[in-house]
Amino acid sequence: MTRVKKPKRTGSILLSRHRNAGTKDSVLPVPHAHPVTTSALSSKTGRTVIRKHHTLHKRLSQALKKNDVDTAAAIQAEIEANGGLEKYQQASICGQSSQRGGDSSKIFIEWIGETRRSSKLKSGKADNTTGHVGGQRFRLLEVGALSPDNACSKSSMFDVKRIDLNSRHPSIETQDFMERPLPKDDSERFDTISLSLVLNYVPLPAARGEMLRRTTKFLRDVSLAQDDSPISELFPSLFLVLPAPCITNSRYLDEDLLVEIMNSLGYTLVCSKLSAKLSYQLWRLMRKELTQVSGLEKKKEVNPGKTRNNFAILLD
Numbered sequence: 001m002t003r004v005k006k007p008k009r010t011g012s013i014l015l016s017r018h019r020n021a022g023t024k025d026s027v028l029p030v031p032h033a034h035p036v037t038t039s040a041l042s043s044k045t046g047r048t049v050i051r052k053h054h055t056l057h058k059r060l061s062q063a064l065k066k067n068d069v070d071t072a073a074a075i076q077a078e079i080e081a082n083g084g085l086e087k088y089q090q091a092s093i094c095g096q097s098s099q100r101g102g103d104s105s106k107i108f109i110e111w112i113g114e115t116r117r118s119s120k121l122k123s124g125k126a127d128n129t130t131g132h133v134g135g136q137r138f139r140l141l142e143v144g145a146l147s148p149d150n151a152c153s154k155s156s157m158f159d160v161k162r163i164d165l166n167s168r169h170p171s172i173e174t175q176d177f178m179e180r181p182l183p184k185d186d187s188e189r190f191d192t193i194s195l196s197l198v199l200n201y202v203p204l205p206a207a208r209g210e211m212l213r214r215t216t217k218f219l220r221d222v223s224l225a226q227d228d229s230p231i232s233e234l235f236p237s238l239f240l241v242l243p244a245p246c247i248t249n250s251r252y253l254d255e256d257l258l259v260e261i262m263n264s265l266g267y268t269l270v271c272s273k274l275s276a277k278l279s280y281q282l283w284r285l286m287r288k289e290l291t292q293v294s295g296l297e298k299k300k301e302v303n304p305g306k307t308r309n310n311f312a313i314l315l316d
């Protein structure tokens with residue numbers, strides 16, 4: 001009885017629509033120098049702020065890589081003069097409202113609903129599960145949390161731990177996921193991790209791979225006893241959201257290569273959706289051991305073309 005939705009092949013049909021769209025390599029965390037502001041930005045201004053922030057962070061990471069301290073300091077000053085992480089977050093919050101299709105976590109909740117409905121059709125019985133074994137709620141680690149009121153936070157199924165490089169709310173802890181202490185046991189692990197529009201914030205391809213690898217350490221073991229509810233088959237998992245062009249218009253990444261990278265980390269794709277702007281994917285962690293796959297540590301051109309972006313993920 002397979003309740004988990006089969007992965008859809010999405011990239012090939014939509015690829016041509018994104019041929020001219022670009023998502024450049026981006027960005028490093030910076031401390032903010034500006035007070036929190038909640039006023040709305042126009043969508044055009046918001047897009048400009050986000051693009052500029054990513055470009056500056058890409059340049060910053062390149063300067064840091066070359067140990068060019070003077071250039072890095074100048075770029076850092078420019079980032080701060082442009083409003084820093086704070087302004088970027090404000091623009092991202094505005095982007096969540098309309099033109100980007102809203103709160104991405106709604107998609108995860110929709111997938112849970114679909115899984116329940118399809119199992120009801122098959123079994124004739126409703127699935128009213130509110131969590132896993134013992135009626136506990138599913139533990140969700142939201143990395144890069146902008147606010148505490150997205151769809152997952154509102155759902156009674158989840159107990160949410162929120163972190164961000166720069167907290168905008170008392171219920172969000174200021175923490176770099178890459179510095180979060182590793183769990184000592186399963187009580188400190190999670191059933192699911194949300195990485196929505198965070199991986200593309202990381203400036204270097206190898207650091208993105210490291211972030212993905214690190215997610216596996218925070219997820220509970222798949223072999224832990226589960227109840228037989230259909231939605232438990234969606235866990236332990238990683239909800240990954242990326243700008244669509246990272247997958248549909250990159251010279252160095254496409255859906256097949258992402259599947260290869262994720263499989264080598266122990267993940268299997270269980271749900272996916274591609275909108276005009278975003279790629280949403282749910283990856284279930286099937287095993288904790290990593291498979292060494294050679295070739296994933298080097299960039300390889302999977303989509304040649306002048307108008308493509310350079311987004312890449314490498315596993316060192």
Ligand SMILES: C[S@@+](CC[C@H](N)C(=O)[O-])C[C@H]1O[C@@H](n2cnc3c(N)ncnc32)[C@H](O)[C@@H]1O
Pocket residue numbers: 029085089092096104143144145146163164165166175176177178195196197198201202241
């Ligand atoms: C574009 S916002 C996305 C916010 C939200 N998750 C969404 O889907 O709209 C990216 C957020 O990720 C945060 N972020 C980036 N790298 C992070 C890290 N290593 N640890 C914690 N938060 C991080 C940034 O501070 C920023 O607030």
